[in-house]
Amino acid sequence: MDLGLLLSSAAVLGGLAGILALILIVADKYIADYGVCKVDINRDPGVSFECRGGGNLLMALAERKIFIPSACGGQGTCGYCKVEVRAGAGSVLPTERMHLTRADIRRNVRLSCQIKVKNDLELHIPAELLAVQEFACLVEKLEALSHDTKLVRLKLLEPAAIAFTPGQYCQLNVPRDYLLRRVPPIFEPIFRAYSIASMPKDEGIVEFIIRLVPDGICTTWVHTLLAEGDRVTITGPYGEFYLREDSDRPIICVGGGSGVAPVRSIVEHLFDTRTQRKVDCFIGQRALRDLYWHRENVARAAHHKNFRYFPSLSGLQGGEEWEGETDFIHLVVDKAIADASDKECYLCGPPIMIDAVIATLKDKGLPEERIYFDKF
C-alpha cells in the first residue's frame, strides 16, 4: 500500500471539501442571514416579539409559547396551523394552496408552518389562541370507565392552573422515547386532541376520557404504558366548541361514544354554578359495558327538576338488563323534544351521529346558529 498515494488522496478530497465549506460558511453569513425580524401580533407590544430570521413562523411562535394548533409537526400536511398574516409574508406558496380556501386567501390566512420569518411580519391571532399554554403535568389517576375507555386525570404542575370554558380541548403530547421505541419508529412529534372532561372549578387538574382506538398511536400508549406518577405535557385550551354562558336558553346536550367528555364538563359545570337553565342530556352508547357517568346523572335527574337524562344503548346484546332506550340517539332526541326553537344545543360524537341529530333538531325548529358541535 502506497502511503503517499493514500495521503495525497485524502489531502485532495479534504482540501476540496474544506474550500467549499469555507465558501458556504461565508455565503451562509451573508446570504442566509435574515437579521432580526419583528413579529407584530395584534399591534400589542405585550405579545409582539423580535427573533432571528430564517426559521418558520410556527416554530418561532412556539418558542414564544404561542401554540398554534398543528397535528403534523410543521410539514404542511395537516393544514391546522392557519394564522392571519396581514403583511410581510409574500404570495401564497404552492405548498399552502391545497389547505387554503379562497375565503382564507382573501383574509390573508396562511399556513404558519410554511412561512419563513425573513422580514417583519404583521399577524393577527385571536385572543383565545394567545391564551393557549403548555402545561407540565403529573398523571394523578387512571381509572377504567368502561371496558375500553379510561379516565386520565392530570395534575397540572407548571403552570399550576388552567382557565378554560367547558367544551374546549387540549392536545396531549406523545412522549418521544415511546415514538422512537415503536416498530416502525416515528420521528416526528405526535400530539392528539382530547376534550377536557373536568370542570373549570378544578383549575389544578385536567381530565381526559380516552377510548382505545385499535392501532391508535396515542391511545395505545395511554392504555398500555401510561402509569400513575408519569409526567406528560399538554397544550391548550383550544376550540370554538364551548358552552355559551352569556345566554339563558334551555340546553340540549348530546354525547356519543367518547364524545361524552365535553358534555360531562358542560353539564357538571352548569350544575356546579347552580344554573337556572333547563338541561336535557342525551348519552348514546352501544352496550351496558360502554356506559359510564351514568349513576351521577340518574342521581342528578332525581334531585334537579331542571335536569332530564336520556341514556340510550343502541347495540344492546340479549341478556343485559336495561330498561331505558335502545334507539339511536337522534331518535331518542326526536321522541323527547317537541319544540326546539327556543333552545341551544351542544353535540359531540362521531360525525354520523352529529349529522343525524342536527337534521332532527332542525326539523324541530332549532336555528342552525345555535347548534354547536365537535365532530371527531
Added chain:
Amino acid sequence: MPDVSPFVILFAAVFTNNILLVYFLGMCSFIAVSNTVPTALGLGAAVTFVSVLTAAAGRPVYHRVLVPLGLEYLQFIVFIVLIAGLVQFVEMVIERTSQTLHANLGIFLPLITVNCAILGLCLFMVSWSYGFLQSLAWGAGSGVGWFVAVVALAGLRQKIRFSKVPPALEGAGITIVVAGTMAMAFMGFAGMVAIR
C-alpha cells in the same frame, strides 16, 4: 485537446448534442418539474448556473490537481463534492430571493446535486480532454440546452392540459411520449457538428 472553437461547442451543446435530448441525462427532474413554465424556468436557470460553475471549477481541479498527483480515479467523488457545494450555494440564493420558486422546486432543487446531466457533462469534458474555454463553453451550452429542453417541454405540457389525452396516457404517459418526440426532432441534427 480537439481543435474545435468554443463557440461551435456552445452551439452544438445546445442544439445538436443536447445533453438531455441526445444523451438522455437529467431525465428525472426534466419530467418532474416541467409542469409549468415559470417553475421550469427557475430550475433551468439553477441547473445552468451549477453546470457553468462546475465546468469552470472542475476542469482546473482535474487537470491541475488530480492528473499531476495521478489521482484521476477520484474524479467521481471530486466532481460530486464540487456539485454538492455549488447546489448548496444556489439553494441559499433561491431561498433568499424567491420563496415561491423555492417552494415550487421543492426537493428537486437539492436533487440537482445528483442530476446526472451535470456529472455527465464533467465526465464528457475530461474524457474529451477539452481546454478551459472549451470546457466553459461545453458547461454553459449543456446547461442552456437543458434549460431550453425543460422549458419547451413545460410549454407543451401547459398546452396539453387543454387537449383530450387518452385516459391511459394522462400525466406521465403523455409527458414521456412528448419528450421522446422532442428527442427524435433533436436527433435529426446528430452528426452535423463534430465536437471531439
